[in-house]
Amino acid sequence: MIDNLKSTVTSAIFVxxxxxxxxxxxxxxxxxxxxxxxxxxxxxxxxxxxxxxxLKFKSVTIFLGMIIVIIPLIAxxxxxxxxxxxSAPAVxxxxxxxxxxxxxxxxxxxxxxxxxxxxxxxxSPIVSSAFxxxxxxxxxxxxxxxxxxxxxxxxxxxxxLQLFIFFASTFYFARDGERIWEYIDYIVPDxxxxxxxxxxxxxxxxxxxxxxGHFVTATITGIVxxxxxxxxxxxxxxxxxxxxxxxxxxxxxxxxxxxxxLAIYDLIIGNxxxxxxxxxxxxxLSLLDVYIxxxxxxxxxxxxxxxxxxxxxxxxxxLGLVGFIIxxxxLGxxxxxxxxxxxxxxxxxxxxxxxxxx
Numbered sequence: 001m002i003d004n005l006k007s008t009v010t011s012a013i014f015v016x017x018x019x020x021x022x023x024x025x026x027x028x029x030x031x032x033x034x035x036x037x038x039x040x041x042x043x044x045x046x047x048x049x050x051x052x053x054x055l056k057f058k059s060v061t062i063f064l065g066m067i068i069v070i071i072p073l074i075a076x077x078x079x080x081x082x083x084x085x086x087s088a089p090a091v092x093x094x095x096x097x098x099x100x101x102x103x104x105x106x107x108x109x110x111x112x113x114x115x116x117x118x119x120x121x122x123x124s125p126i127v128s129s130a131f132x133x134x135x136x137x138x139x140x141x142x143x144x145x146x147x148x149x150x151x152x153x154x155x156x157x158x159x160x161l162q163l164f165i166f167f168a169s170t171f172y173f174a175r176d177g178e179r180i181w182e183y184i185d186y187i188v189p190d191x192x193x194x195x196x197x198x199x200x201x202x203x204x205x206x207x208x209x210x211x212x213g214h215f216v217t218a219t220i221t222g223i224v225x226x227x228x229x230x231x232x233x234x235x236x237x238x239x240x241x242x243x244x245x246x247x248x249x250x251x252x253x254x255x256x257x258x259x260x261x262l263a264i265y266d267l268i269i270g271n272x273x274x275x276x277x278x279x280x281x282x283x284x285l286s287l288l289d290v291y292i293x294x295x296x297x298x299x300x301x302x303x304x305x306x307x308x309x310x311x312x313x314x315x316x317x318x319l320g321l322v323g324f325i326i327x328x329x330x331l332g333x334x335x336x337x338x339x340x341x342x343x344x345x346x347x348x349x350x351x352x353x354x355x356x357x358x
Contacts, residue, residue, distance in 0.1 A: 030165045032322045037169025043069050044174045062174045195344045202336035210332050215291045218248040230279045255285050307331050
């Protein structure tokens with residue numbers, strides 16, 4: 001037994017596993033950026049491969065592919081920041097015009113529709129409780145946003161370092177990513193190579209389904225929504241379209257937060273016609289989603305919407321902002337591993353082998 005323990009502890013695989021765990025602990029502060037770089041490298045690689053026949057140097061094609069994929073995302077981020085800064089005075093003025101400071105449980109209770117449907121004696125505790133809950137919720141949200149923005153300003157050096165790690169990881173994974181599969185192929189025993197081959201193929205299908213089925217659908221929805229907002233006369237139509245595309249990534253919820261928010265705004269200012277028009281635009285976007293998403297995603301892998309929804313919502317709770325991307329992909333790869341295991345077992349069934357021999 002002692003000899004077996006010695007041989008296990010001194011084996012190359014055991015030593016490698018220990019060193020991999022230690023390396024993961026060292027890389028923990030930047031591990032999310034490294035994973036994110038590997039994900040973007042997956043999108044950069046096909047673009048750079050198409051440019052390789054025309055350009056001599058591989059590094060140049062990868063750099064150009066990074067520009068094509070990442071620069072638009074940076075431009076969208078800059079657009080968000082500029083739009084928020086530019087629209088802040090208008091939003092503050094609109095909120096002041098509503099005179100929210102005068103709203104309390106008494107004014108809500110005396111509101112004619114409330115008085116009509118709920119008697120004063122029965123509505124007082126309900127209205128007071130609801131108003132206090134809403135007031136506390138709004139205060140908590142504002143406090144959280146303020147603390148996040150202050151923390152973001154304090155962590156500018158860390159953010160710059162994370163961006164550097166992200167760009168470097170994307171570049172080197174896109175250029176030398178094949179070597180990782182070579183090492184994996186060398187380590188995996190021959191008896192398990194079929195499973196890992198199936199796993200790689202299923203992972204590729206799942207990733208394509210997520211990229212094309214969800215991100216492309218969200219992009220198309222955002223573009224159509226932006227055009228619709230511009231035609232309806234909303235200011236910052238490009239920003240609103242981008243925001244709609246972001247919400248579209250979330251199954252079930254979809255583009256409706258932006259649509260409903262704009263409709264409520266129109267109702268408050270008395271523009272009832274445009275409120276109806278923007279809700280109609282929401283219906284059109286829903287029909288577009290119902291048609292496009294299965295059409296694109298169905299070509300690769302049929303992933304249950306709950307998998308993507310859980311990854312999209314729970315990922316940020318664990319990994320922060322990058323969790324919006326990493327969360328769905330982690331659950332998607334897990335789904336691919338289960339599918340690969342299922343296919344391997346189906347192929348190894350005795351009746352399957354008998355049919356093949358016949």
